[in-house]
Amino acid sequence: MHAPLFAALIRLADDHLILGHRLSEWCGHAPMLEEDLAMPNIALDLIGQARALYSYAGDIEAAGRDEDLLAFGRLERDYQNLLICELPNGDFAQTMLRQFYFASFMLLFWAEAEGSSNATVAAVAAKAVKEAKYHRRHCGEWVIRLGDGTEESTLRMQEACFVLEPYLGEFFAVDDVAIEMSKASILPNAQSLRGAWLADVCEVFVSAKLQAPDLTHAHKGGRQGRHTEAMGHLLAQLQYMQRSFPNMTW
Amino acid sequence: MNDTQEIPLWEVFIRPRNGLSHRHCGSLHAADSEMALQAARDVYTRRGEGLSVWVIPSAQIVASDPQDRDQMFGPSDDKIYRHPSFYDIPDDVGHM
Numbered sequence: 001m002h003a004p005l006f007a008a009l010i011r012l013a014d015d016h017l018i019l020g021h022r023l024s025e026w027c028g029h030a031p032m033l034e035e036d037l038a039m040p041n042i043a044l045d046l047i048g049q050a051r052a053l054y055s056y057a058g059d060i061e062a063a064g065r066d067e068d069l070l071a072f073g074r075l076e077r078d079y080q081n082l083l084i085c086e087l088p089n090g091d092f093a094q095t096m097l098r099q100f101y102f103a104s105f106m107l108l109f110w111a112e113a114e115g116s117s118n119a120t121v122a123a124v125a126a127k128a129v130k131e132a133k134y135h136r137r138h139c140g141e142w143v144i145r146l147g148d149g150t151e152e153s154t155l156r157m158q159e160a161c162f163v164l165e166p167y168l169g170e171f172f173a174v175d176d177v178a179i180e181m182s183k184a185s186i187l188p189n190a191q192s193l194r195g196a197w198l199a200d201v202c203e204v205f206v207s208a209k210l211q212a213p214d215l216t217h218a219h220k221g222g223r224q225g226r227h228t229e230a231m232g233h234l235l236a237q238l239q240y241m242q243r244s245f246p247n248m249t250w
Numbered sequence: 251m252n253d254t255q256e257i258p259l260w261e262v263f264i265r266p267r268n269g270l271s272h273r274h275c276g277s278l279h280a281a282d283s284e285m286a287l288q289a290a291r292d293v294y295t296r297r298g299e300g301l302s303v304w305v306i307p308s309a310q311i312v313a314s315d316p317q318d319r320d321q322m323f324g325p326s327d328d329k330i331y332r333h334p335s336f337y338d339i340p341d342d343v344g345h346m
Contacts, residue, residue, distance in 0.1 A: 034280060041296065145281060
């Protein structure tokens with residue numbers, strides 16, 4: 001088994017599964033019908049990307065674990081998603097801002113990963129980049145409209161910026177796994193995407209009349225499986241069916 | 251946002267394939283044209299229905315009054331000669 005590749009795939013897959021699950025919580029609760037379809041659409045894209053990554057990770061591991069077992073059959077400390085993905089949704093402004101941050105980052109990430117030396121990663125990236133492009137566009141437009149909207153929407157968007165700011169630095173943290181992946185030209189080095197990401201965020205924030213985020217203070221731990229208190233509650237719901245009825249299908 | 255009265259209504263037209271024209275498929279609420287276009291994509295093209303989307307503010311559509319139906323459309327009822335159905339078509343032309 002290629003251990004760093006397996007670890008890198010699991011991290012990426014966990015980001016997408018956990019954020020996709022969070023976003024799916026809006027299904028039936030969105031502020032308007034149009035957004036009630038738009039958000040689950042994005043959630044399904046993310047979960048689709050997670051599936052491709054888990055199933056490839058299972059092949060790499062070659063220990064008989066399939067996508068379902070990897071997605072539903074691990075303990076909390078085995079999940080290695082970014083902390084920002086597991087945070088509770090908050091209000092619509094906070095949900096949209098997080099989604100915009102993530103989509104902006106993943107768009108840069110997938111665009112570079114399209115040229116991966118690993119053919120499977122390149123194929124997943126080629127599909128994901130189209131989806132991320134739309135997510136970034138849709139969520140970016142909401143950030144602009146809420147940030148430069150009514151008095152209340154502006155306040156809520158500013159509050160969302162404040163809440164999410166300490167979770168942004170983790171996007172760009174690299175460790176041995178990440179360095180090995182970028183040395184082998186399998187996945188991009190997140191650190192190298194920081195400038196382009198910040199420029200993209202700032203472009204939207206100028207229109208949204210929001211202040212650029214400060215990345216100096218950053219919570220860490222997601223990549224090591226040290227989660228916020230929200231994670232256990234999320235997994236309780238996410239894993240319920242497979243825990244109660246192992247190997248069930250429908 | 252709860253008060254959809256304040257959010258304009260848009261009519262959505264989708265072109266399903268090359269060579270076909272855009273067809274009206276429904277309406278939606280959105281604050282402006284960009285959001286209307288995105289909402290149209292999200293609401294009406296989830297199953298691969300479209301190659302192109304138009305959105306038009308419903309308020310911009312000038313519609314005929316249902317009460318004017320007789321004066322608008324009644325007069326064409328008895329002008330069957332406007333249908334090109336009086337020509338003899340050779341059999342080998344087949345179905346037209």
